[in-house]
Amino acid sequence: MLFLLTVISFGVARHLSPVATTATQWVVLWAGIEGLLGFYTLSWAFRKSDNIFYSFFLGGTLFRLVSLGIITGLLYVNNVPLLIPLLSLVSLYFVFSLLQVPFITYGLW
Secondary structure, X not given: OHHHHHHHHXXXXXXXXXXXXXHXXXXXXXXXXXXXXXXXXXXXXXXXXXXXXHHHHHHHHHHHHHHHHHHHHHHHHOOOOOHHHHXXXXXXXXXXXXXXXXXXXXXXX
């Protein structure tokens, strides 16, 4: 499901190429890869102890925060307008986070 949503998001960003820059397409791809990585690590950690699960959950959150900062810095240094790529990244992070919880909790994956 997350992979399908990533492909659809990348396809929409690719289709809106005049509006969405190449940076937005790379940001959408990165958000999808990070979302899939976060989903699989959390689903693995869900079967382990609470300490391991919360460590992976907090680590994933910190990784997203650092990733957001690095991408913002790269966009700023390269003089790319920040609004569309960062809005895409944050909205995909939000959607992927909302989708992870029911899939992991109820074993829908």
